[in-house]
Amino acid sequence: MGGYPPWREYQTDFRARYGTGALVPVLDLIADSGLGLPAGYLGSGRERGTRQISERDHKLLNLVQQATVTGGEIVLTEKLIEHLASAPVDPQRLPVRTEIGFTIRACSLDDLNAGRFQLDVTGTPRPASSMIARHAHLIPEPDLAEIRRTFDTPEPDTTTAQLSFVPRWRRDENVARSIRLAPSVISIAEYHAPDADSIALADLAVTAEGADLHLIQISTGKRVIPLVASALEAATHSPPLARFLSEVATACFPVYSAFDFGAANTLPYLPRVRYRRTILAPARWLLNADQLPGHETDQSTWNAELAAWRERWHVPDHVAIADHDRVQPIDLRHRVHRMLLRSRIERRGRLELHECAAPGELGWLGRAHEILLIMHRPRTAAPRARRIKMVPPPVTGADLHLPAASRIVALRLHAHPDRFDDIIADHLAALAASCDSTVANWWFHRHRDLSDHRASQHLAIFLHLRGVEHFAATAALAASWAERLHRDHLASRLAFTDWQPPTGRYGHGPALDAALRAFAADSAAAVAQLRAARISGLAPQALAAASFVDLAAALAGDPVVGRDWLLRETSPSSGRLDRGLRDQALGLADRLGPLKGTPAGQARSHQRPGTAAASAPPACRRRFPRSRTRHGSPRPSHSPATASPR
16 A cells, blocks of 8 residues: 555545445545544644654665765665565556656756756655646646646546635745646635536545545546645645645555655765666755854854864755755855854754755756656556446435444454454354344454554454344343453453444445345354364364355355456465465365365355355345446455454
């Protein structure tokens, strides 16, 4: 999964609460009753998670130290880029449109024509923003039409919409103002007469598909890609809602930004990073006020200390004082420039200095400049997202099932993960038996927060009541059951919680009822498989794999179609596969294999016609036949609550 960590966590939380395919109105989603705003947003109640040191961080720290010792630069090669990359990038998940700003270092036009030049990367605006839009009104119409075409998305059933809003600070209005460049407009806190090209905030919803979040126009089912027609810094200068809309559509895509040093960003010195003739990141120094004399020291003494600092850290004559995307070049040989540096460092306490081109290196043009290059991805053969043909009803607050006011008793049983198998195989049936008169069916799944490896795991258990009037009695039975587990040192605590039905994936009414019956059948099969694994000595993982194969075949209505779907939609894991485990799984997955008559084979009760588990998948298939994969092709839907051991 791509994107920044706060957005990856937000996407994980979205899927955990609403489920894949759910359509949640934007204004409901960011409200306090929804998920709120992602961590790092103004007004967000979420805290940023602790940054984990990645393998890329270790590799970059090693490269930075080598360059610091030798006084050189980091030169990226194809082999080194592959070494630093965490995973291959899917071209279909790249941003549709990006911009890059750069300057050209060449002493003369002859040098430029002869190829004796370097490029300095100066700007990498977010894919949803633009550096050129601010000056678009100065561009002649034929060229402007060509630029407008770059904002058109190559994806079918997708539209680009320009965000129109007032920035948080009045001084930013000249930066944020631009002409219209996109086919549609989303207006925030402004009045515009309604027209066919306007998209109202109330007509926008967010949905999750695969590893991505999408912004959807509810009335049409089209995917919307918002555009901010300026390079206005989003974190503090844009309203939180405008920032959210501009980021959500590409939040989980691979990050397009300036070169990121990761954990090394806080080091006092970072070397230049170069790829061929392009300087991706200039050398950078962090200068703190306590590294130089205070304001009571005379200028000559201060100059001497500055010279010593420069010699120690190999700081060139020409540097730039950097403040985010604003840079001010200075010449440290010049007395007035040194006085300016002293004034800034004493006022701010810390400065960031970048290497920059000397005036002679800009001789080919004779002045400072910045060139903007627009990159546009062509149409792909397999589009990422399609129009939602049958727009599901948006999720509302009325969909939430609260304790004591619902037919669903949602439990969280907290225990050590190593005890889960014992609780499922030996004790869960006792809870079901005690509630048989009040509960129509039940299911469970093991829950682990993948966005926070430190979070405790729990068993999520759901009891579907025959009537809401049975809630109190069933809750008392569940509490007694949990008390026995606590007394036997198997579980630490029990919590009653709310339940959000997975209507986005499975639908409403009869379709959802069929899905819940499938969950129950799947859970019953998982219990039987765990018990069979103990008796037969087979690996639980092999039983789970065979169960998935059979479940896919049942939901597809044809074994060949189901297995083809599994091969197409599941990504192979890295590392070597245990041969014995593979042979067990293959034997169990083959109905005519030698394991057919074993207890493990008999535990696959959902394969046998006439059982409740066998009837659930076909019922689900009849109720929601249009379930789709991330590529838009038909697939067999399956329960998210599969309880087989993983």
